[in-house]
Amino acid sequence: MAEPLRVTRVGDGVYHVEHDGRSHIVYIAGSSGDLWAWTDGRVFRGDFGEAGDPPRRAARAIGPQALTAPMPATVVKVLVKAGDAVKKGDTVLLLEAMKMELAIRAPGDATVRAVYCREGELVQPETTLIDLQ
Amino acid sequence: MIKRLLVANRGEIALRIIRACRELGVESVAVYSEADARAPHVAAADRAVPIGPAPAVDSYLSIPRLLDAARAEGADAVHPGYGFLSENAAFAGACERAGLVFVGPPASVIAQMGSKIAARTLMQKAGVPVVPGETPEDQTDDGLHRMVERVGLPVLVKASAGGGGKGMRRIRDAAEIGDAIQAARREAAAAFGDGTLYVERLVEHPRHIEVQVFGDHHGRIDHVFERECSVQRRHQKIIEESPSPALSPAVRERIAAAAVTAARAAHYRNAGTIEFLLDGSGDAAQFYFLEMNTRLQVEHPVTEAVSGIDLVRAQLLVASGEPLPWTLGSLTQRGHAIEARVYAEDPARGFLPQAGRLLLCREPRRPGVRVDAGVAEGSDVSVYYDPMLAKVIASAETRDAAIVRLSAALQEYPILGIRTNIPFLLRILAHPRFQAGTVDTGFLDGDGAALAEGGDDTPPAFLQAAIDMHRQSPAGGRTAGTGAAATAFDPWRTLGAWGR
Numbered sequence: 001m002a003e004p005l006r007v008t009r010v011g012d013g014v015y016h017v018e019h020d021g022r023s024h025i026v027y028i029a030g031s032s033g034d035l036w037a038w039t040d041g042r043v044f045r046g047d048f049g050e051a052g053d054p055p056r057r058a059a060r061a062i063g064p065q066a067l068t069a070p071m072p073a074t075v076v077k078v079l080v081k082a083g084d085a086v087k088k089g090d091t092v093l094l095l096e097a098m099k100m101e102l103a104i105r106a107p108g109d110a111t112v113r114a115v116y117c118r119e120g121e122l123v124q125p126e127t128t129l130i131d132l133q
Numbered sequence: 134m135i136k137r138l139l140v141a142n143r144g145e146i147a148l149r150i151i152r153a154c155r156e157l158g159v160e161s162v163a164v165y166s167e168a169d170a171r172a173p174h175v176a177a178a179d180r181a182v183p184i185g186p187a188p189a190v191d192s193y194l195s196i197p198r199l200l201d202a203a204r205a206e207g208a209d210a211v212h213p214g215y216g217f218l219s220e221n222a223a224f225a226g227a228c229e230r231a232g233l234v235f236v237g238p239p240a241s242v243i244a245q246m247g248s249k250i251a252a253r254t255l256m257q258k259a260g261v262p263v264v265p266g267e268t269p270e271d272q273t274d275d276g277l278h279r280m281v282e283r284v285g286l287p288v289l290v291k292a293s294a295g296g297g298g299k300g301m302r303r304i305r306d307a308a309e310i311g312d313a314i315q316a317a318r319r320e321a322a323a324a325f326g327d328g329t330l331y332v333e334r335l336v337e338h339p340r341h342i343e344v345q346v347f348g349d350h351h352g353r354i355d356h357v358f359e360r361e362c363s364v365q366r367r368h369q370k371i372i373e374e375s376p377s378p379a380l381s382p383a384v385r386e387r388i389a390a391a392a393v394t395a396a397r398a399a400h401y402r403n404a405g406t407i408e409f410l411l412d413g414s415g416d417a418a419q420f421y422f423l424e425m426n427t428r429l430q431v432e433h434p435v436t437e438a439v440s441g442i443d444l445v446r447a448q449l450l451v452a453s454g455e456p457l458p459w460t461l462g463s464l465t466q467r468g469h470a471i472e473a474r475v476y477a478e479d480p481a482r483g484f485l486p487q488a489g490r491l492l493l494c495r496e497p498r499r500p501g502v503r504v505d506a507g508v509a510e511g512s513d514v515s516v517y518y519d520p521m522l523a524k525v526i527a528s529a530e531t532r533d534a535a536i537v538r539l540s541a542a543l544q545e546y547p548i549l550g551i552r553t554n555i556p557f558l559l560r561i562l563a564h565p566r567f568q569a570g571t572v573d574t575g576f577l578d579g580d581g582a583a584l585a586e587g588g589d590d591t592p593p594a595f596l597q598a599a600i601d602m603h604r605q606s607p608a609g610g611r612t613a614g615t616g617a618a619a620t621a622f623d624p625w626r627t628l629g630a631w632g633r
Contacts, residue, residue, distance in 0.1 A: 005595055007602045013493050015599040026599035027547035029492035035603075036492060037596055041544035041559045043552065044592045048600045072488045072516045097516040098486035125489075 065113075065132040067104055069123045073097035078119055080130070084112045092130055095123070106132065134453045135159050135210040135234060139203040140178065141224075142214030143193060144507030145523060146429075147174035150212050153445040154179075162206045164199065166192035168515045173507065180206055187517045193217045196224050200231055210234035210452060216519060219428040220247060236452040238348075238402045238427050246399055246425040256422045259398035261391050264410065264421040266333030268293045277314045280332045287335040290314060292321035292328075299324040303335055338573040340379050340411040341365065342420065344392030345436045345444070348401045349451045355459075356389045356396075357440050358466045360432055364561060366484070366577045371554075372561060373432035374471040375439045378532060378570030381416045388420050395422060404448050406430050431474070431524070434503060438470035438528040469535045470528035473543060473562070475506075477520040479552040481587035486520045489513070492550035497542040501528050501535075504546075514551055522553065532570065536562055560584040 006018040015026045017039075027038040030045075037044045073095035080092045086106040093104035110132035117129045137160040140147045147163060151174065154161040163178030168187035175181045182202040185192035192198065194217055203211060211228050213219035219237070226240035237243070246252050253263050266288075269280040281288050281304060290313055292300030300321030302313040314330065322328035345357040361377030362370040380388065392407040399405075408423040433444045447458050477487040494510040506523035508514065514522065525546065527539035540562045543555050561584055566572050577584070 005598050007598045009602060009606055013603070014495075015602060017595045017599050019595040019598075024593075024595060025545075026596060027493055027495065027549060028600060028603045029549040032604070035600060036549035037592070037600060038493075038547035038549055039593065039596060039599075041540075042556060042593075043547075043549070044590070044596065046592075048592075048597065070485065074516075097488065098518070098520050100486055102485070 065107075065110060066128045067092065067107075067130040067132065068128055069095060069104075069125050070102070071097055071125050073102065073123055075117045075119050075121045075123060075129075076101065078115060078117065080112045080115065082112050082114050086110055086112060086132070093117070104129065108132075134455075135236075135449055137162060137206065137208045137210070138236070138449070139164065139199070139206065139208040139211045139233075140174070140214065141193070141199050141211055142217055142219075143169055143172060143174055143518065144521070145505045146214040146216075146431075146507075148177055148507060149505055150214060150445055151177045153443065153449060156443075156446060157449055159449060162202070162208050164193070164202050166517070168517050171513075173509055173512070182206055187515065189217065189518065196221075196227050199224075200227060200233075203228075203231070203233055208233065210236060210449075212236040212448070213428065215428050215431055220426070222247060234452050236403065236448050238399075238405065242399055242401060243427045246427050249424065252399075252425060253422070255398055256395055259394055261395045261398070261422045262420060264334055264336065264423075266331060268329060268331045272329060274311065274314055277330060277332065278310055281310050281314075284332050284334050287337060289333045289335045290317045291331050291333065292317070292325055293331040294321065294325035294327040294329060300330070305335075336410050336412045336421070338412075338575065340377075340573050341370075341408065341423075342377050342379065342388060342411045343406045343408040343426075343430075344389055345430075345433070346392050346396040346401060346405050346407060347444075347447065347451070347457060348396055348403065348405075349457045350402060350454055351456050353457050353461055354393055354396050354401065355457060355461050355464070356392050357436050357442055357444070357464060359385065359388060360430075360435055362432060363572050363574050364567065364576065365574050370432065370474070371577070372471065372473050372558070372567075373435055374469065374532070374535070375435040376466055376469065377411075379411055379414060379418070381414075381418070383416050384411075384418050384420070391420070391422075395425065399425065401425075401427075403451055404429050404433075404444055431521075432472050434505060434524060434526040435470040435472045435528075438503070438526055439466045439468060440464050441467070468528055468530050469532040470526060471532075471535045471539050472524050472526045473539055473558045474521055474554075475523040475525060475543075475546070475548070475558070476554045477514045477522050477551050478554055480554050480557040480585040481552075484554075484585070486516070487514065487551040487553070488516045489551045491548060494548050494550075495546070496523075497525070497545035499538070499542060499545070501538055502526070502542045503528075504542075522548070533568075536568060556587065557584060 008016045010016050013028050017024045024039050030036045033047045076096045077094040088108045090106045091103040095102045113131040113133045139162045140150045151161045161178040163175050163181040164184045165175045166187050184198045211233050218224040222240045222244035225235045228235040265284050269276050287305040290302045300317050302317040304313045318328040340363045344359045348354040359377050360375045362373040364372035395407045406426040409420040412419045478484045491512050496504045503526040508522050527535050529535040529538050
């Protein structure tokens, strides 16, 4: 069932693929568990499994109750404190990045266990800002 | 002639201005914030001065810091680019008082055109069409009713005191007039403490047409044709082109003449743009003055592509007191050019701005394609500034050919490490309404809204084979694209003397 497929490396992170009588250029960058690939104007990101496995998207290993910043941003407002009960969809934090305000919402009903950021602080992606339980 | 120019901007426009300086033998002085110490525009200039911390208000928007930098480096002129302080009359005035040539119009012109009311009044007096509307003295129901009839349906009734959609009513049918006036008045009074209403003709499916104008110190004013910028998302232009597919030859001639009249009325000097709303199509289309941009536009390259004029070079010559570098009325509009703006944002996630390092970034090269980029492979995109990374401009004999060429170029512009809007741009270019040239400014909020959704995100079958080989290659599995081998494709390297 596998179609004949030929891959040639043509440069750093650049591959030429012949498949089904058509050729494509594939650009690849990133680290092993978080690869980025570009081909024909489409972009894909993931860990792309081990050789031969079907590709799948990277699952970010964050606890279901840890709220993180999606990008480097400034904390504009902290709307909860430890011990507060929050409902799914409640805004708990306001961030600002690139002149855009961004609301961080509770993913489910929970209690705030701890707040790890202050208003005015510059936060990095993937760092935990608020723990819910 | 200007000898040393301070470029009071960053990113692709700073690089664009520095390139023009090189060609004219003008020394360039870049300025940069702490976040931009390694930015391409800093490396490209003859000199570079740090002007403060990352937030723009303390650096690129700080008039005292910019003037200090100009003084310390012995600059005799300042180019503001677009954005930041480019339409700030106080900055232009401060430059004038400091004895610096401001590459743009006089401060008084910036101030006048910066006031919507003053600009509208000036244009009305000069005979340039404006959107019909006024605040009637008689604010009774009857008075407003008469004004609605005079302006002609459909109309927009809105609070005279404020904006933001409060106290705003669209009236399309004469039967709605009475109720709409009362509702608008109630809302206006509640929101602004003032129930005074303004009545304006509602343009239902407006298209954004603008005309490039240029004036010199010798009383010459000319236009360099129109651009259409109707592909917008939340008033942010995304794709621009010249010529406009919406204008008939007769309307094209009238709108260009109106733009020259407008520029003359403003006593305009240097490069500027008159923006119009276009209502309707064919020879019956009406256009109305919207505003004047007293600066170089982001989308100036499409005008350069169809006219053959280097607008930035012309700006520097005219600012130095030289006449317009072409004979009045001698320009022709040749072929078709389309520009797409590449933004660091994720259309699939509400256009969330993206920040991070460009692990891989290779610019397309093909005939008829120009890339004006402010970033290169290895650049860090920060959260501090506008997320526009680059502009890709394709020109060809016809509009159809330009669309095909631009799509091909965007497909060959891999940017990895952050998400960009390139897949979104490709979907717009492929949309039947864009291809038919019938897009109005509401397109991306209406028919085109679904284009933001990422289509199929299943990787093609052949992708895994390339990834497997990548993992086996020496650089694979680690970060590719930032090592020494990457410079084989590094656009900065191939710029040679122009780039450094």
